[in-house]
Amino acid sequence: MGTIWVGVDDTDAKGSGCTTWVLTELLGLAREQRLDPIGPPRLVRLNPNIPWKTRGNAALSVRLGHGRGRRRWVGTLSGRRLFAYASGAEPTTAELERFARAAWQVVLDASPEAEGTDPALVVASRRPSPELYWKAVREVVAVDEARAALDAVGALVRTRGDPRGLVGAAAAIAWPARRGTWELLSYRQPERVGKPRTIDPETVRAAQRADRRLFLCHDPVTRRLLVAPHTGCPVLFGLRATAPEAAVRALRTVRSEPWERWVLFRTNQATGDHLLRRSAASIVPFLSAILPGTVSAPPRALAGGHVLFSVRDEEGDEVRCVAFEPTKTLPRVAQALLPGDRVVVWGSASRPATLRLEGIRLVRRVRVRRLSAPACPRCGGRTGSLGRGRGWRCRSCRLRLPPEHATTSVIPRAVRPGTYHPTPSARRHLAPRATEPAAARADDPQSMPRATDGGPGARTSSRAPGLARAFERFPAPPEREEDT
Numbered sequence: 001m002g003t004i005w006v007g008v009d010d011t012d013a014k015g016s017g018c019t020t021w022v023l024t025e026l027l028g029l030a031r032e033q034r035l036d037p038i039g040p041p042r043l044v045r046l047n048p049n050i051p052w053k054t055r056g057n058a059a060l061s062v063r064l065g066h067g068r069g070r071r072r073w074v075g076t077l078s079g080r081r082l083f084a085y086a087s088g089a090e091p092t093t094a095e096l097e098r099f100a101r102a103a104w105q106v107v108l109d110a111s112p113e114a115e116g117t118d119p120a121l122v123v124a125s126r127r128p129s130p131e132l133y134w135k136a137v138r139e140v141v142a143v144d145e146a147r148a149a150l151d152a153v154g155a156l157v158r159t160r161g162d163p164r165g166l167v168g169a170a171a172a173i174a175w176p177a178r179r180g181t182w183e184l185l186s187y188r189q190p191e192r193v194g195k196p197r198t199i200d201p202e203t204v205r206a207a208q209r210a211d212r213r214l215f216l217c218h219d220p221v222t223r224r225l226l227v228a229p230h231t232g233c234p235v236l237f238g239l240r241a242t243a244p245e246a247a248v249r250a251l252r253t254v255r256s257e258p259w260e261r262w263v264l265f266r267t268n269q270a271t272g273d274h275l276l277r278r279s280a281a282s283i284v285p286f287l288s289a290i291l292p293g294t295v296s297a298p299p300r301a302l303a304g305g306h307v308l309f310s311v312r313d314e315e316g317d318e319v320r321c322v323a324f325e326p327t328k329t330l331p332r333v334a335q336a337l338l339p340g341d342r343v344v345v346w347g348s349a350s351r352p353a354t355l356r357l358e359g360i361r362l363v364r365r366v367r368v369r370r371l372s373a374p375a376c377p378r379c380g381g382r383t384g385s386l387g388r389g390r391g392w393r394c395r396s397c398r399l400r401l402p403p404e405h406a407t408t409s410v411i412p413r414a415v416r417p418g419t420y421h422p423t424p425s426a427r428r429h430l431a432p433r434a435t436e437p438a439a440a441r442a443d444d445p446q447s448m449p450r451a452t453d454g455g456p457g458a459r460t461s462s463r464a465p466g467l468a469r470a471f472e473r474f475p476a477p478p479e480r481e482e483d484t
Contacts (some may be wrong), residue, residue: 003038003065003088003095005175006109007122010165013114016194018233020185022061022110022119024263028077029106036067038088040074040244043183043265043431044172044254046136048274049286049348051117052164056429058264059168060193061175062097065091072244075263082263097123104158111160120165124155128174136171137273140286146170180268181215181433184247186236188258194232200255201225207239207253213246215270219425221328221437226425227254240269242433245373246289267404272432275346280317280353288348289355291319292363293339299334307334311345320343320354329423330357336415358431361419362451368411375403418451 011022023041030036041062048057065088075082091099100123111119128149137143146167150157161167188197201218204227208217216226217239227237236259241257244264251262278289291311296318299309305325312318323330334357337343342364347355373383373392381396392401421427421434437449 001123003063004035004091004099005061005063005122005124005173006103007059007061007124007169007171007345008165009059009120009168009172010162011111011119012233013112013117014231015111016114016232017110017117018059018235019058020108020265021234021264023062024075024077024261025106025110027062027075027082027263028104030062030064030099031082031094032171033079033102033187034066035064035091035095035099036088037074037082037084037196038063038065038067039086039261040072040084040182041267042172042175042177043185043267043269044133044175045268045274046168046171046284047138047140047288048428048430049288049350050140051286057168057263058429059165059172060206061169061172063088068466069332070444073248073264074244075261077261077263079238098147099123100156103230107158108160116164116248118159118161118165120163120169120170121158122150122155122166122173122174124150124153126153128153128170129157130174130176133171133174133176134273136167136174137268138276138288141167141171143167147178149174175268177266177268179271180266181270182241182244182247182264183267183269184239184241184251184262184264186238186256186262187234188236188250189258189260190234192257193234195226197236198257199225199228199237203221203253203255204237207250211241211246211250211254213434214241214250215433218242218422219423221423222425224425226480241268257269269429270431270433272430274428274430275432278312279315280319281315283319283349283355284352287347288346288358290344290345290346291355293342295316295337295339298339300339301335305331307451309337311343318353319345321347322354323357323360324426327426328424329420331362332449333360333415333420334364336413337362338366338368338413338422358428359419359421362415362417365413365415365417368413370409370411371406372409374407376401416451420449420451441456 011019026133043060046057065084067088069086071083071085076083104121107119107121132149143163150170204217208214218225229235239247239250274288275290283289293311293313296312297310299307303307307323309321310318323334344361346359347357350356376383376394379397381394383392383394386393390405424436
């Protein structure tokens with residue numbers, strides 16, 4: 001046997017518990033048994049549209065062995081530093097069996113006894129195929145399918161209650177982790193869990209200003225702090241970053257109540273892995289989709305500040321797109337669209353042929369023309385219309401002019417070509433990372449948002465092409481808008 005892979009899921013409840021904290025308990029057990037993390041612990045978000053998920057639909061995994069080679073500081077447990085190693089020596093069969101026996105009891109002890117909490121533990125010497133991860137992050141995986149994948153690698157499986165947690169635990173191990181981000185999670189002292197958190201918001205904002213590798217720490221538009229959960233779970237705060245050292249450095253900057261432990265996780269957050277280009281006809285509930293197409297109907301304002309419009313794909317099929325008010329940016333962009341605009345939209349399907357928008361890219365705008373009365377070429381006076389299609393007549397010298405003498409002008413459009421994302425507090429964990437709004441924009445909530453860089457189009461993985469291939473259908477916006 002080689003190193004050991006451990007996956008865990010479904011150990012939290014709607015308002016308490018936390019699967020990441022359960023993994024920190026397993027890391028403590030591993031240390032007691034002289035096993036080290038080989039590579040960083042992993043926090044893996046799965047399909048965000050699954051209706052039976054608890055909160056962020058995260059599963060956890062870690063690879064264990066006897067650490068060798070270079071090491072990285074990835075946490076502090078019980079007052080001692082936790083290191084992850086670049087490689088590891090093979091544990092004995094007895095060591096692996098001893099860990100597996102003790103690990104299940106740790107999971108049970110750390111999981112709340114609550115409705116909907118059905119913990120699952122997977123211990124394996126080999127990983128399932130990455131295809132299991134891609135299906136779990138984009139579609140719905142049956143428990144039997146996950147069991148078959150685990151049986152194929154000889155995994156040890158433990159469940160309590162509904163075995164659906166096996167899907168997440170297996171997918172967390174299967175995640176290829178070729179690209180991703182980092183999140184440092186700090187945890188509260190046990191006696192404080194369930195009480196209001198004490199975190200200095202200004203130190204969080206200052207940390208992000210000081211290091212732009214931190215992201216989604218706060219929302220300058222809604223003025224919400226985004227690092228702390230709103231439930232009674234043991235997490236104190238989490239710092240998301242594109243580089244591990246940025247999160248560790250920020251931990252020293254943020255002022256808060258004392259933390260009891262912290263762990264740095266490698267994550268698939270902000271990757272857009274849940275998004276896949278689909279046709280309008282294939283958009284069904286529980287899936288996320290990227291759809292290039294043309295706006296086919298004028299936007300319509302709904303009660304509550306939401307906006308509805310339709311997009312027709314290249315096959316001629318239509319999808320209804322809903323931009324919800326909490327996203328702030330998207331309804332204002334959607335309201336400014338016109339039939340004929342070429343767009344790429346992405347989001348989740350709540351019902352057939354309906355997308356709850358997570359982003360809009362305006363690829364090319366239509367040109368809107370306005371006809372106005374010409375000046376009289378004889379006397380320079382004003383002319384008036386003689387009726388539809390009948391031309392013009394000077395009000396001073398009575399000279400008649402044909403209809404084609406009308407003056408044509410282009411009406412400026414409020415929205416510019418570019419990519420638009422929700423305000424930070426309305427973005428999903430998996431949503432592609434993008435430039436965050438400047439604080440100055442928060443003082444003008446009714447202004448048209450600015451297009452940003454980043455987004456799903458930045459993908460490079462051949463398995464997760466995202467918007468990169470979708471954009472190939474439409475060239476970059478020209479300097480002048482196309483005529484209608």
